[in-house]
Amino acid sequence: MCLAFVCAQVINLNYEDAKRCGAESRAKGDLEEAFRCYTHCIEVSRTDNESDRLAAAYRNRAIVALDMGRYQYVVDDCTEALNLQPGHPTSLYRRALGRRKLGDLMGAVIDLEEAHKLMPNSVNIKTALETSRRVLQSNSQHDVRAPKCLYTAYFRFQ
Numbered sequence: 001m002c003l004a005f006v007c008a009q010v011i012n013l014n015y016e017d018a019k020r021c022g023a024e025s026r027a028k029g030d031l032e033e034a035f036r037c038y039t040h041c042i043e044v045s046r047t048d049n050e051s052d053r054l055a056a057a058y059r060n061r062a063i064v065a066l067d068m069g070r071y072q073y074v075v076d077d078c079t080e081a082l083n084l085q086p087g088h089p090t091s092l093y094r095r096a097l098g099r100r101k102l103g104d105l106m107g108a109v110i111d112l113e114e115a116h117k118l119m120p121n122s123v124n125i126k127t128a129l130e131t132s133r134r135v136l137q138s139n140s141q142h143d144v145r146a147p148k149c150l151y152t153a154y155f156r157f158q
Contacts, residue, residue, distance in 0.1 A: 001025040012128070013044070014109045015041055015044045015045060015050070015053055018038070018041045018044060019057070019060070021040075022035075022038040022061075023060075026063075026064055031067055031068045035061060038064060039061060041053070041056075041060065041061075042054060042057045042058060049058055051084045052084075054080075054081075054084055055080075055088065055091070058080045058084075058093060059070045059077070061077050062091075063094060065077065065098075066094065066097055066098060071098045071099075074094060074097065074101075075095055075098040075099055077101065078091045078092070078095030082095070087118060088115075089122070090117040092112070092114050092115035093115045093124065093125050096108040096109075096115065100132055105135055105139065106136065108128075108136075109129065109132045109133055112125060112128055
């Protein structure tokens with residue numbers, strides 16, 4: 001357990017210490033502890049009314065949630081971050097990863113398209129976009145229940 005978080009039980013831990021605790025815990029593979037630390041960052045940022053820090057804390061907790069397989073948390077946290085900082089490419093990218101894991105391929109592609117416009121040189125975003133498009137197109141050809149008009153309209157304008 002991160003010493004900084006233990007101290008948070010006794011004193012009021014500040015944002016930077018909680019953020020450091022989250023990063024250290026994630027690096028050590030203690031994802032539950034990292035998740036708790038970033039949750040503390042969110043709480044501190046809400047209290048301090050720091051929207052940039054709050055958005056960053058949501059993004060940080062989202063990447064830990066992704067590592068943990070908590071994909072709905074990823075989507076929800078990145079959506080919160082995007083409400084605070086619309087169009088943030090990292091938030092879009094991470095939300096797309098969560099959406100893809102939840103089976104929302106169309107949502108993932110839409111987020112990745114936007115992220116790619118903002119960061120066209122990102123190999124991670126480009127690779128995720130190409131993969132998601134390929135899977136989406138493949139699913140539209142094999143799933144008789146899929147609304148083909150949506151897939152056709154989407155790919156026609158690409």
